[in-house]
Each structure stands twice: as structure tokens, then as C-alpha cells.
Amino acid sequence: MSHFYNQLEFPETKGDRPFVAMNMVSSIDGKITAGGAQRPGYPGSPFDRHTMNVLRTHFDAVLAGGNTLRQHPYYLGVPSEMENMRLEKGLDAQPLTVVLTRSGTIDPASPLFIKAPLPPILITSPEGARRMAPSLSAQACIEILPKATPRQILALLQQKYRVGRLLLEGGPQVNYQFIQARLLDELFLTLHPSLIGNRADLSLAMGDKVLDRAQAIELAAVNRYGHELFLRYRLIW
Ligand SMILES: NC(=O)c1ccc[n+]([C@@H]2O[C@H](COP(=O)([O-])OP(=O)(O)OC[C@H]3O[C@@H](n4cnc5c(N)ncnc54)[C@H](OP(=O)(O)O)[C@@H]3O)[C@@H](O)[C@H]2O)c1
Numbered sequence: 369m370s371h372f373y374n375q376l377e378f379p380e381t382k383g384d385r386p387f388v389a390m391n392m393v394s395s396i397d398g399k400i401t402a403g404g405a406q407r408p409g410y411p412g413s414p415f416d417r418h419t420m421n422v423l424r425t426h427f428d429a430v431l432a433g434g435n436t437l438r439q440h441p442y443y444l445g446v447p448s449e450m451e452n453m454r455l456e457k458g459l460d461a462q463p464l465t466v467v468l469t470r471s472g473t474i475d476p477a478s479p480l481f482i483k484a485p486l487p488p489i490l491i492t493s494p495e496g497a498r499r500m501a502p503s504l505s506a507q508a509c510i511e512i513l514p515k516a517t518p519r520q521i522l523a524l525l526q527q528k529y530r531v532g533r534l535l536l537e538g539g540p541q542v543n544y545q546f547i548q549a550r551l552l553d554e555l556f557l558t559l560h561p562s563l564i565g566n567r568a569d570l571s572l573a574m575g576d577k578v579l580d581r582a583q584a585i586e587l588a589a590v591n592r593y594g595h596e597l598f599l600r601y602r603l604i605w
Pocket residue numbers: 391392393394399400401404405406407408409410411432433434435436437439468469470471472473491492493515516517518537538539540541542543545570574
């Protein structure tokens with residue numbers, strides 16, 4: 369099926385770190401959850417879910433935070449019929465899945481590990497590693513980073529796992545850290561025609577301070593499908 373994101377151009381390299389993009393879907397009033405942070409309500413359409421998979425065909429690895437992963441406990445890969453799209457771009461058939469978890473709270477019986485095409489990479493703290501279920505070491509690559517700053521995470525993924533392009537898929541706590549560290553190059557944002565309104569729902573990036581302002585955030589592409597808008601932004605720091 370043709371899709372406006374089938375063919376995307378990205379800069380060749382960012383030199384000392386992987387290229388970093390983010391993909392999120394938001395309601396018109398800027399909410400990325402619907403029904404409270406703890407419920408897996410999600411404001412996107414089936415076409416947006418397809419778009420998420422198309423975007424995954426361009427990246428070496430896809431990363432999510434512990435809360436997102438516990439709510440949607442699946443490998444962050446592409447459907448088997450899309451593997452060819454990756455192979456044609458010179459990528460492996462499936463992206464690596466990377467999960468951030470300070471606490472180490474990952475269920476070894478999670479669907480994440482069922483038929484995982486590659487062992488998921490779990491980036492955790494020394495404390496998290498101590499607390500993790502021992503059986504996880506046979507199911508995943510466990511990486512211990514005491515601070516796990518975005519820059520350290522990128523260095524690990526580039527040097528050890530040869531990640532050249534990384535796709536962030538949230539949630540807001542993880543997104544905030546990468547933006548605050550000025551380590552986000554592009555943002556793919558789906559604007560879904562819904563209004564959520566609930567105060568307890570989350571927005572795209574959430575932390576303690578106002579984010580540093582990028583030098584520019586350029587609107588690189590606008591696409592429409594039905595009443596959803598698919599926006600592509602380029603961040604210049
Ligand atoms: N609409 C969308 O496009 C979209 C996309 C993604 C997610 N979401 C929603 O976002 C919500 C979750 O967002 P959230 O902000 O609460 O959580 P999150 O960002 O998904 O995960 C936060 C967790 O990630 C781990 N973490 C974060 N930074 C870390 C670091 N530097 N090193 C190690 N671990 C780190 C910690 O896990 P531990 O707790 O395991 O220590 C932390 O509690 C869910 O409701 C989900 O449905 C929406």
C-alpha cells in the first residue's frame with residue numbers, strides 16, 4: 369500500500385550519535401492519552417497505527433519508556449509483510465526494541481518476549497538490575513547505565529548495537545528528557561480530530577521545567593488522511 373511516509377530522506381549521520389526522531393499522536397487539545405495516564409486509551413485511528421508501522425520501517429531501533437511498555441507490552445517491530453520495506457532500505461528485517469526502566473519492573477511473561485524477533489534491550493539502573501526477574505537475562509540484553517542520560521543511551525546504542533537511526537515512541541517522561549538534552553532531530557506528530565479535556569491526561573513531553581527553546585522548529589511536511597493531519601517537524605538546536 370502506498371503511503372506518504374514510504375520514502376523518507378534523513379541526514380546520513382549525526383556524527384557522534386544516532387539520528388533521533390519521535391513519533392506521537394495527539395488530540396486537538398494536545399492530549400496523548402485519553403482516559404487517564406494509567407489507561408491505554410489512545411487518540412489515533414487505524415490509519416495512524418499503520419503510519420506508526422511505516423515509520424518503523426526507517427529506523428534501526430525503536431525506544432519506549434517503562435510505563436508505555438507496561439501498557440502496550442509488545443515488541444516495537446513491523447508486521448512481517450513490511451519487513452521487505454526495511455530490507456530494501458538496507459536495514460535488518462526488524463528494528464531493535466529498546467526499553468528504559470530504572471526500576472527494572474518488566475514482567476518476564478510479558479508478550480514483549482513472545483516470538484520477539486530479536487532480544488529486546490532493557491536499559492536499567494544498577495538497582496533495577498538487582499531487582500529484575502533473573503529469567504530476564506536469558507530473554508533480553510540487559511544494559512546497566514547508572515544515570516542513563518539520553519546522551520549515554522545514544523552512545524550505548526550507537527557503539528554497541530550499531531544504531532544509526534533511533535525512533536522514540538514515548539511516553540512524555542522519556543520524550544521530555546531527549547528534548548531537554550537537545551537530542552531530538554525530527555518529530556512526526558499525528559493530530560487526531562478529538563478533544564479529550566480531562567486534566568489527568570498527558571501531553572507529548574512532560575517534565576519539571578519549561579523546555580529549552582530550539583533555534584527553530586521547521587514544518588517539513590504536512591499530509592492529510594481523512595480528518596487526521598500528519599505533521600513532520602525538523603528541530604534545529
Ligand atoms: N499518544 C501517543 O503517541 C503515546 C505514545 C507513547 C505513550 N503514550 C502514553 O504515555 C503514557 C506513559 O507515559 P509516561 O510519561 O507516564 O511514561 P514513559 O515515558 O512511557 O515511561 C516512564 C518510565 O520510563 C523509565 N525511564 C524514563 N527515563 C528513564 C531513564 N533515563 N533511564 C531508565 N529508565 C527511564 C522509568 O521506568 P520504570 O518505571 O520502569 O523505572 C519511568 O518510570 C501511557 O499512558 C501511554 O499510553 C502515548
